[in-house]
Amino acid sequence: MQHMKRTVMVEKCVCHDVPFQRIAAFAADRPETTLDCVREAFGCGGSCGMCRQYIRRVLTTGETSIPLIVPAQSTSQ
Numbered sequence: 745m746q747h748m749k750r751t752v753m754v755e756k757c758v759c760h761d762v763p764f765q766r767i768a769a770f771a772a773d774r775p776e777t778t779l780d781c782v783r784e785a786f787g788c789g790g791s792c793g794m795c796r797q798y799i800r801r802v803l804t805t806g807e808t809s810i811p812l813i814v815p816a817q818s819t820s821q
């Protein structure tokens with residue numbers, strides 16, 4: 745049986761149901777947009793905070809579909 749690897753894409757702030765496309769459009773009109781600006785405008789990043797690293801990437805690259813970022817596992821016990 746062949747093991748299939750699937751890439752999970754992240755495309756929105758789940759807590760506030762805001763697609764990254766909307767954030768990219770917001771930022772396109774405001775070149776100085778920061779994560780704080782996005783939080784003030786949409787609330788994104790202000791709840792669980794899981795979307796922050798993705799929003800930073802949206803703001804720097806314009807990408808709106810980003811592969812799931814899995815934190816490295818700690819090797820300490």
Ligand code: FES
Pocket residue numbers: 756757758759760787788789790791792793794795796
């Ligand atoms: S996913 Fe954006 S604040 Fe939780």
